[in-house]
Amino acid sequence: MKPVYFDHAATTPVDPRVFEAMTPFFCERFGNPSEPHRLGREARSAVDEARARVAALLGAGENEIVFTAGGTEADNLALFGSLARLQPGHLVVSAVEHPAVMEAARALNGRGWDVDYVPVDGDGVVDREAYRAAFRDDTRLVSVMTANNVVGTVQPVAELARIAHQKGALFHTDAVQAVGSLPVDVDELGVDMLSLSGHKLHGPKGVGALYVRRGTRLQPLLHGGGQERRLRSGTENVPGIVGLGVAMTLACEAMPEVRPRLERLRDRLVAGVLARVPEVILLGHPTDRLPGNAAFAVRYVEGESLLLRLDARGFTVSSGSACAAGSDEPSPVVQALGVRPEDAHGSLRVSLGRENTEEEVDAFLDALPPIVDELRRMSPLYAKR
Amino acid sequence: MYTDLVLDHFTNPRNVGEIEEADGVGEVGNPVCGDVTRISIAVGEGDVITDVKFKTFGCGAAVATSSMLTEMVVGKSLREAADVSNVAVAEALGGLPPKKMHCSNLAADALQAAIRDYLLRSGREAEIDEILASPPKAPEPSSH
Numbered sequence: 001m002k003p004v005y006f007d008h009a010a011t012t013p014v015d016p017r018v019f020e021a022m023t024p025f026f027c028e029r030f031g032n033p034s035e036p037h038r039l040g041r042e043a044r045s046a047v048d049e050a051r052a053r054v055a056a057l058l059g060a061g062e063n064e065i066v067f068t069a070g071g072t073e074a075d076n077l078a079l080f081g082s083l084a085r086l087q088p089g090h091l092v093v094s095a096v097e098h099p100a101v102m103e104a105a106r107a108l109n110g111r112g113w114d115v116d117y118v119p120v121d122g123d124g125v126v127d128r129e130a131y132r133a134a135f136r137d138d139t140r141l142v143s144v145m146t147a148n149n150v151v152g153t154v155q156p157v158a159e160l161a162r163i164a165h166q167k168g169a170l171f172h173t174d175a176v177q178a179v180g181s182l183p184v185d186v187d188e189l190g191v192d193m194l195s196l197s198g199h200k201l202h203g204p205k206g207v208g209a210l211y212v213r214r215g216t217r218l219q220p221l222l223h224g225g226g227q228e229r230r231l232r233s234g235t236e237n238v239p240g241i242v243g244l245g246v247a248m249t250l251a252c253e254a255m256p257e258v259r260p261r262l263e264r265l266r267d268r269l270v271a272g273v274l275a276r277v278p279e280v281i282l283l284g285h286p287t288d289r290l291p292g293n294a295a296f297a298v299r300y301v302e303g304e305s306l307l308l309r310l311d312a313r314g315f316t317v318s319s320g321s322a323c324a325a326g327s328d329e330p331s332p333v334v335q336a337l338g339v340r341p342e343d344a345h346g347s348l349r350v351s352l353g354r355e356n357t358e359e360e361v362d363a364f365l366d367a368l369p370p371i372v373d374e375l376r377r378m379s380p381l382y383a384k385r
Numbered sequence: 386m387y388t389d390l391v392l393d394h395f396t397n398p399r400n401v402g403e404i405e406e407a408d409g410v411g412e413v414g415n416p417v418c419g420d421v422t423r424i425s426i427a428v429g430e431g432d433v434i435t436d437v438k439f440k441t442f443g444c445g446a447a448v449a450t451s452s453m454l455t456e457m458v459v460g461k462s463l464r465e466a467a468d469v470s471n472v473a474v475a476e477a478l479g480g481l482p483p484k485k486m487h488c489s490n491l492a493a494d495a496l497q498a499a500i501r502d503y504l505l506r507s508g509r510e511a512e513i514d515e516i517l518a519s520p521p522k523a524p525e526p527s528s529h
Contacts, residue, residue, distance in 0.1 A: 302419055304444035305395070312396055330419060342416035378401050379442040380423035381416055 003314045004360045008200075008292055008353035009149055009177060010318055014243070015202040021246040022204065025239035033236050034225065043238045050245025057252050058194070058211055059185040066210045066231045067241050071176040071197030073221070074210035075100035075143075077231070078172040078193040079108060081218035082141055088112035089138035092169070094126050094145065094155070095119050095336040100195075101143050101174055102332075118144075122338050123285040124153030126160060135167040142171050146178035146189070150320050150333040150349060151284030152293025154182065161190040170216065176200055176208070180251030181259070181290055192216050196248075198240065202354075203247030207240030258354045262291035265352050265361050269294045272365035277372050279385075281343065283334060292352035297334065297343045300382040301375040306348055309371045315364055320347040342381075388479035391449040398448055400455035402438040409506065411498025414491050420447045422491040424455075424499045432463045439492070446485035447492070450474050454492040463500050467517050469493060 005013070025046065031039030033047050047067075055062045068074045079101065083091065093105050095117045109115045116134040119127050126144060142164040147154045161171040172193040175184050180201030186194055194211040198204050212218060212231070224233030251258075266289075273280055273296060283295040298306060303319030310317050320331025329335075330344035339347075350364070376382040387395070407425035414421035420443035427436035437459055439451040454474050458466040471493045475481045481489055497517055504513050 300442065302443050302447070305448060308392070308395060308445045312392075340417075342419075345416070345419035378398065378440055378448070380412060380421050380440040381442045383403075383440070 001314060001363055003316065004356070004364065006315055006317045006350045006352060006356070006360075006364065009152075009290075009349060009351035011199045011205065012202045012353055013355070014199075014204055015247060015250055017250060018203055018243045018247045022239040022243040025242055030238075033238060034227065043236070046238060046242050047236050050241045053245040053249050054196075054209055057248050058179075058196075059187050060211050061214060063229065064186075064212055064214055066212055066228045067236060067244070068208045068210055068232055069206055069237065070208040071098075071174065071195050071200070072100040072208075073232075074176075074195035074197070074208045075172075075174050076104050077210050077218065077221050078195060078212075079104040079141065079143060080221055081231070082170055082172070082193070082216065083108060083113065084111075085217065085219045086140055088114075089140045090114045090116070090136045092116045092118060092131075092134045092139055092142045092164075094143075096124060096148050096150070096153075096333045097143065097145055098149055098174055098176065101145070105143070120153075120336055123288075124148055124151045124283070124333075124337050125285060125288070126155055128159075131160060132163060135164075135169065139164075139167060139169045142169050144171075144173060146173045146175035146184065146194075147182065147290050147293075148284065148333060149177050150331055150347075151295045151337065152177075152289035152351075153285040154178070154288045154290065157189045157191065161192075165190070177290055177293075180248060181255075181262075181292065183255070186211055186213070198244040198247055201247050201251040204240050204243040207237050207244045209244065254354060259291045262352050262354070262356075265356060265358060266292055266294050268358065269350060269352070269361045269364065272361070273368060276365060276369045281339065283337060283339065283347065290351075292356075294350040294352070296348045296350075297339050298346040298348055298372055299343050300379045300385060301346045301372060303330075303345060303347050305375055306346065306371065309375065310364075310367065313367050313371070315367060318349040318351070320344070320349065386482045386485075387445060387449075390479045391445065391481065394449035394452040394478065395445045398439075398452040400438050400452065400459075401440065403440060404436055404438050407438075407499075409499040409501075409503025411495045411500070411502055413494045413498055414443070416442065419443065420488060420491055422447065422451050422495040424451070424492070424495040426496070426499045426503060428463065428503055434458055434461055434463065434466050437496075439495070441491070443491065444485070444488055446481050446488040449478055450481075450489040451492040451495075453478050454496060458496060463503070464516050467497060467500055469496070 031043040033044040164171040176197045179196040197208040279299040281297040334344040404425040408428040412423040429435040441451045
């Protein structure tokens with residue numbers, strides 16, 4: 001069997017149609033969009049077209065989209081851009097944010113901002129009571145992700161944004177995992193800013209976007225030629241932006257077919273793992289989760305070992321274990337769900353994508369139990385349980 | 386990030402298990418930190434390690450160093466085996482990624498604990514310090 005890619009939450013293969021659309025913009029139509037000559041105008045219209053596509057798919061206006069070098073930059077622009085121009089006050093984020101938001105919040109904390117990290121329940125959903133209680137008179141911004149990258153839980157963003165607005169705060173959401181997988185409409189969500197990334201939806205790496213609601217005041221992170229309505233200086237990544245526009249269009253067009261299919265595959269995988277492997281904990285919300293995300297804590301085994309064993313058998317998956325991430329602590333997201341650290345070390349994330357098949361899921365379900373058995377026989381913890 | 390030899394020892398670990406009626410057993414690490422290694426030894430004539438087995442809960446580096454260590458110390462005297470350092474095991478594996486060096490400390494530490502256990506059981510407490518003259522260790526990250 002050919003290798004099976006089950007790590008779509010980390011990154012996705014570029015769709016050949018996306019690659020084809022990008023190709024002319026490297027060697028032939030390489031103009032700088034800021035130049036008035038023919039080559040420049042061609043590049044400008046390609047960027048404009050991509051912007052129109054991205055805006056339409058989000059239900060946004062074209063002048064509300066700022067292209068960035070990826071999701072991390074979009075998150076940083078949202079947090080620093082909206083807050084750096086203000087006197088330090090108070091910022092609220094969830095306890096399960098991506099490092100791009102978490103570390104930006106910590107950096108703001110170092111600049112005098114108070115930060116509250118709102119806890120989540122056992123399913124990974126933001127605790128509403130704690131969320132409401134976190135607000136202060138000087139709360140300027142809230143950032144809660146649309147869907148979690150590790151455990152897949154989808155947050156009630158519309159409700160959280162409404163509360164933030166009642167309290168007079170701006171609301172940003174990191175929708176990097178959600179865009180292209182779930183319907184995302186900025187007005188339905190009621191958010192002021194929203195981050196997305198190209199390479200999570202079969203587009204290229206190195207490109208993303210920040211939606212910025214009209215009237216939201218931001219300061220740029222990068223100063224220079226004033227591109228992207230002065231919010232993101234630097235010559236536009238034209239091939240990347242074109243690729244993002246096409247990738248997002250394809251993902252959203254395919255969603256009515258892909259989403260229910262992925263949900264069926266995911267549910268088959270989850271049910272199969274829970275039935276065939278004892279002492280496994282499903283991580284994240286049982287139903288309100290990304291269509292392709294299946295996340296587990298496999299007790300008495302260490303996640304990197306599991307990942308490497310599966311890799312040797314041709315299955316590419318991910319682990320939030322400390323050792324897989326090269327840190328000392330297992331995934332803070334998994335621990336925020338209340339999973340004990342010793343169990344969090346056994347975290348396993350399977351993220352399905354549109355090219356995956358039922359045969360691949362079934363092959364995984366056959367491969368996993370003997371691998372877990374073998375690792376448990378090797379584990380001094382298992383004998384003592 | 387891992388050498389072929391590390392992956393080989395990880396994929397086909399040598400001497401996995403537990404010696405029944407072992408002469409010495411050592412277990413180090415903490416499940417909360419994500420790694421635990423247990424080593425059991427059989428000791429024969431002239432203080433020679435005649436058999437050694439390991440069990441490890443841990444990452445690829447932790448398993449591979451445990452496996453490599455068991456191969457390195459079979460047939461050695463207790464004193465020689467105690468001199469096999471974490472660094473030596475990592476070198477025998479063709480090196481480990483810097484972030485993984487601390488994972489490699491467990492195996493040799495567990496062996497030292499097993500040797501100590503053997504000496505205690507056989508009433509040779511007085512020899513512990515001499516036999517377990519501490520070999521150099523890989524640097525521990527401060528937060529670990």
